[in-house]
Amino acid sequence: MGHASIENKTPLVLEPLFLADEEMRPLLTLVVKATYDIGRDGLTLADEQVPVNVAGEYWGVPEESGYRYEPECAFIKPATDVVLVGHACAPAPGTTEVLVALQVGPVRKAVRVVGERVWFKSMGSISMTKPRPFERIPLRYERAFGGWDRTDPDPAKHGFEPRNPVGVGFRASPRHFEEGLRLPNLEDPEQPLQRFGQAVAPASFGFVSPHWQPRASFAGTYDGAWTQKRKPLLPKDFNRRYFNAASPGLVAPGFLQGGEPVALVGASPLGRLAFALPRVIPKATVELAGSEDVHPALNLDTLILDTDEHRAFLLWRASVPLRDGPHDVRSVRLEAEGLPVVSTESGEGANMEGKT
Structure with missing residues (x-):
């Protein structure tokens, strides 16, 4: 056909x-x-x-x-x-902190956005610098808590924050101090970072990558039993919540x-x-x-x-x-309530077969 x-x-x-x-x-x-x-x-x-x-x-x-x-x-x-x-947008010059809040129907979230800060050590104690003023700060996971700790000379002992490997500020131990280490700009207002070595939840509004937690936990178990009995199918314990x-x-x-x-x-x-x-x-x-x-x-x-x-x-x-498979499909028609009607019939079916 x-x-x-x-x-x-x-x-x-x-x-x-x-x-x-x-x-x-x-x-x-x-x-x-x-x-x-x-x-x-x-x-x-x-x-x-x-x-x-x-x-x-x-x-x-x-x-x-x-x-x-x-x-x-x-x-x-x-x-x-x-x-x-x-981006978080400062309402006035000299702003060092702003609350970004989003609500869509039943869901809502707020993130505290803070200007640039770093950790420093003075007289044996570790403190954070005062936040610097900003005009705009990206609302990206790269600006939230997370990242890698590669301070150990042994690569086998390097660690990362599984909920956000691309973030900043993560250290596997309070003993791994680094002068000038950046703090995250994005924080959960209910769980701010207060001390060096503390692990807080990464806070952002963006997409969670497939290999980050908690999303990765829904992908199922890829063990020896899967290799022997299921591969290349998805594991039996795969959860469709993975796609969110x-x-x-x-x-x-x-x-x-x-x-x-x-x-x-x-x-x-x-x-x-x-x-x-x-x-x-x-x-x-x-x-x-x-x-x-x-x-x-x-x-x-x-x-x-x-x-x-x-x-x-x-x-x-x-x-x-x-x-x-694809040859089962003869035609697809799309209409919509709440929009003007247009007429665009095409032979795009020639392209459909390759869309996988």
Whole structure:
């Protein structure tokens, strides 16, 4: 048979991906992405809709930085990730500390952002310098507590903070003092760093990388039994919560529905932002060979607020089990309530086959 056809009757981006679940059963995963401009008066649908980011994007070198945008190619997320990308913005010259607070419907989080500080030793005691004034500080895990301790001459004794290997300030022992060691700029206001050698929870609003804790704990057990009995399938104890990549406290219970109030303080030069999420309901129809049309429920499972670019990204996702593979799919049609109707029928099915 020929390639499947795609009819997108919305201004949003539709990306069909051919993936597999835990048991390597073939799936058609539909990812729908909306781009909105953030303004003082709320959200407006952007003229340019940003494509689905299948590869993802790091802030810097992958081994030394976290994700700016995670790869948008999971076959499922069991809840909605809420992510903030941007900078803490000082309200006035001379600011040394600001509280960044985000609330989206049922989820809320606050992070204390402090100017540059270092540890120093004076008369036998270890203290931190007073924070320096700042204008903007990145809200990235590289500025939160964590990192590596490589002070021991034996590399085998090097250690790291498993919740944030790319952060700053981690030392495996209070005996590993280093003059001028940076302190984190981002802190949990309920658990500030107070003494050298203290281990606190990394605080940020960004994506948690797959190999960081606690996310990595949901990946399952890769031991000898897995190698002998399950490989290359995922382990039996794999938990789909692994696919949720938002920071602790920013995974919504269930899925956001649209219409939820959003409030953001301290992370935009526009000042306090307050608006409601758009009430958009994408609806997909999938025609499969030899069966009735399927109408999978598209769940809003990712919200990214980027106050550097003043854009908001909303992603919906649904997966349809396939009998054999991509050739099962005859057509995909996307419509949406709450958006103007457009007519864009394309032969993108020629490209669908390679999207994995």
